[in-house]
Amino acid sequence: MLTDPIVALATPPGRSAVALIRISGRGVFALAASCLSPFHVEPARTVFRAQLRHPASGEAIDDSLACCFPGPHSYTGEDVVEISTHGGLVVPGAAVAALVAGGARPAEPGEFTRRAVLNGKMDLLQAEATADLIDAGAPAQRRRALQQLERGLSARLEALRGEILDLEALIAYEIDFPEEDEGPVAPDRVRRAWSVARERVAGLLATAPEGERLREGALCVIAGRPNAGKSSLFNALLGTERAIVTEIPGTTRDAIEAPAVIAGFPFRLVDTAGLRQSQDRVERLGIEGSQRYLAASDLVLLCEEVGGGGRSGEWTDPVSDAFLSQVRSPVLRVRTKVDLDPIQRPSVHPSDVCVSAVTGEGLDELKRRLAAEAFGRLLQLGDVEPVVTRARHRAALERALAELDGFEAARSAGVDAAATATHLRAAVTALDDLIGVVTPDDVLDRVFASFCVGK
Ligand SMILES: Nc1nc2c(ncn2[C@@H]2O[C@H](COP(=O)(O)OP(=O)(O)OP(=O)(O)O)[C@@H](O)[C@H]2O)c(=O)[nH]1
Numbered sequence: 221m222l223t224d225p226i227v228a229l230a231t232p233p234g235r236s237a238v239a240l241i242r243i244s245g246r247g248v249f250a251l252a253a254s255c256l257s258p259f260h261v262e263p264a265r266t267v268f269r270a271q272l273r274h275p276a277s278g279e280a281i282d283d284s285l286a287c288c289f290p291g292p293h294s295y296t297g298e299d300v301v302e303i304s305t306h307g308g309l310v311v312p313g314a315a316v317a318a319l320v321a322g323g324a325r326p327a328e329p330g331e332f333t334r335r336a337v338l339n340g341k342m343d344l345l346q347a348e349a350t351a352d353l354i355d356a357g358a359p360a361q362r363r364r365a366l367q368q369l370e371r372g373l374s375a376r377l378e379a380l381r382g383e384i385l386d387l388e389a390l391i392a393y394e395i396d397f398p399e400e401d402e403g404p405v406a407p408d409r410v411r412r413a414w415s416v417a418r419e420r421v422a423g424l425l426a427t428a429p430e431g432e433r434l435r436e437g438a439l440c441v442i443a444g445r446p447n448a449g450k451s452s453l454f455n456a457l458l459g460t461e462r463a464i465v466t467e468i469p470g471t472t473r474d475a476i477e478a479p480a481v482i483a484g485f486p487f488r489l490v491d492t493a494g495l496r497q498s499q500d501r502v503e504r505l506g507i508e509g510s511q512r513y514l515a516a517s518d519l520v521l522l523c524e525e526v527g528g529g530g531r532s533g534e535w536t537d538p539v540s541d542a543f544l545s546q547v548r549s550p551v552l553r554v555r556t557k558v559d560l561d562p563i564q565r566p567s568v569h570p571s572d573v574c575v576s577a578v579t580g581e582g583l584d585e586l587k588r589r590l591a592a593e594a595f596g597r598l599l600q601l602g603d604v605e606p607v608v609t610r611a612r613h614r615a616a617l618e619r620a621l622a623e624l625d626g627f628e629a630a631r632s633a634g635v636d637a638a639a640t641a642t643h644l645r646a647a648v649t650a651l652d653d654l655i656g657v658v659t660p661d662d663v664l665d666r667v668f669a670s671f672c673v674g675k
C-alpha cells in the first residue's frame with residue numbers, strides 16, 4: 221500500500237552535529253534523485269555520500285549521507301529514504317524545504333508509525349510502545365516500553381486470544397450436536413478452559429493501575445504540619461534546592477510539583493503547605509491546595525519531626541491525621557530531622573522511616589520504600605511479565621472480562637450453546653481491538669495524537 225510521499229525531520233531542531241530527515245511513500249526514490257547527486261537505490265540499505273541541492277534553484281544545501289530502504293523492508297513498509305545532514309538551525313530546515321519543493325508533503329505527527337501499522341509492520345501496541353520509549357524519563361519506563369515494542373504484551377494477548385478460540389471450538393461441538401445430553405465435550409473441560417482464560421485476563425487487568433502509573437509517574441504528596449521539614453525532604457529527594465526552606469512555620473504556601481526518578485521509577489513529587497487550622501487567608505488557600513493534592517495522590521509521605529512531639533517520640537500529630545482521614549492512598553510515615561534527636565529514635569514505630577535532610581541519612585531507605593509502595597506489583601513481576609499501561613488497554617480487557625463472565629452466566633442459566641458462544645466472539649474482538657488487528661480510523665487518530673513529528 222503506497223501512499224503520497226511525506227517528509228519530516230526525525231531529530232529535534234536545534235544545534236547538533238547531525239540531523240536525520242526521512243521521506244516515505246510513493247515515488248520517494250525519484251523525488252530524492254531530484255535533490256541528491258549522486259543517487260542510487262542499489263545497493264539497498266547502504267549509506268552513500270551525496271550533495272543535497274534545491275531541485276528548482278540548484279542551490280547547494282549540504283554535503284550529506286543518504287540511505288534507501290525499498291518497501292516492504294522499511295520502517296513504514298513503503299519506499300523510504302533517510303538523509304543525514306549537518307545539524308543546527310538552518311541546514312535541516314533548508315533540506316526539508318528542498319524535499320518539499322521536490323514533491324513531498326510535511327508529515328503529520330506519528331504519520332510514519334501510522335503507516336507502519338497500516339502496512340502490518342507493527343501492531344498498535346508496538347506503535348504505542350514506540351511513543352513510550354521516546355517519552356521515557358525513567359529506566360523502568362524504558363524497560364517496559366522496550367518489552368512492549370518487542371511484542372511482550374502482543375504475544376501474551378495472542379496466546380490468550382488462542383485460548384478463547386479453543387474454548388469456542390469446544391462449544392462448537394455442542395452447537396453441532398445439541399440433542400445429545402452428554403455431548404462429546406465434558407462440561408468440566410469447558411469450565412476449566414474458561415476459568416484459565418478468565419484468570420489470565422483478570423491477571424493482566426490487575427497490572428493496569430501500576431502500569432498506567434508507570435507511564436504517568438506516581439503522584440507522591442509530601443504532607444505534615446508546618447515546619448515538619450517537608451520542603452527540605454522534597455529538595456533532598458530531588459537533589460536540588462527547588463523549594464524555599466526557612467525556620468518559620470507556614471513557609472510553603474503554593475504546592476510545588478516536580479518530576480523525579482526514584483529507584484529507577486518515575487514520580488511526581490509534590491511539596492505542600494503545612495497542615496494546620498489557620499486564620500491567615502493566604503495560608504488557608506495553600507492548605508486547601510494541599511488537600512486537593514492529597515485527594516489525587518497515589519502515595520502520601522506524612523512528615524513529623526522525630527523529637528517534635530511528645531516525650532516518647534511517638535506520633536503526635538492529630539491535625540494531620542484529621543486532614544488525612546479523607547485520603548484513600550497509602551500513607552508512609554516519615555520521621556524527619558533525626559540528626560537533631562537521635563535519643564528518641566528507638567521508640568519510633570518500626571514501620572516509620574527516619575530521615576535527615578541535612579545528613580542524607582535514611583534517604584536511600586525512603587526511596588526504596590517509595591518504589592515498593594507505588595510500584596510493588598511491577599517490582600514483583602519483573603521486566604519479563606507483560607503489563608498494560610494505558611486506559612485503552614484497561615477498557616479492552618474489562619470488555620473481554622465482562623464477556624467471559626457473560627459466557628459463564630449464560631451457560632449456568634442453561635442458555636443454548638450458540639448464544640453463549642457470542643460472548644466468546646465478543647471477547648476475542650475486544651482482544652483484537654487491543655492488539656490492533658483491524659483498527660478503525662478514530663482509534664488510530666487517538667493513539668497517534670500524542671506522537672512527535674518524524675516518528
Ligand atoms: N537539623 C535539621 N534541620 C532540618 C531538617 N529538615 C528541615 N530542617 C529545618 O527545619 C526547618 C523547617 O524546614 P522546612 O523544610 O521549611 O519545613 P516545612 O515542613 O516545609 O515547613 P512549612 O513549609 O512551613 O510547612 C528549617 O529551619 C530547616 O532547616 C533536618 O533533616 N535536620
Ligand SMILES: [Mg+2]
Pocket residue numbers: 450451452463464465471472491492494
Ligand atoms: Mg515548606
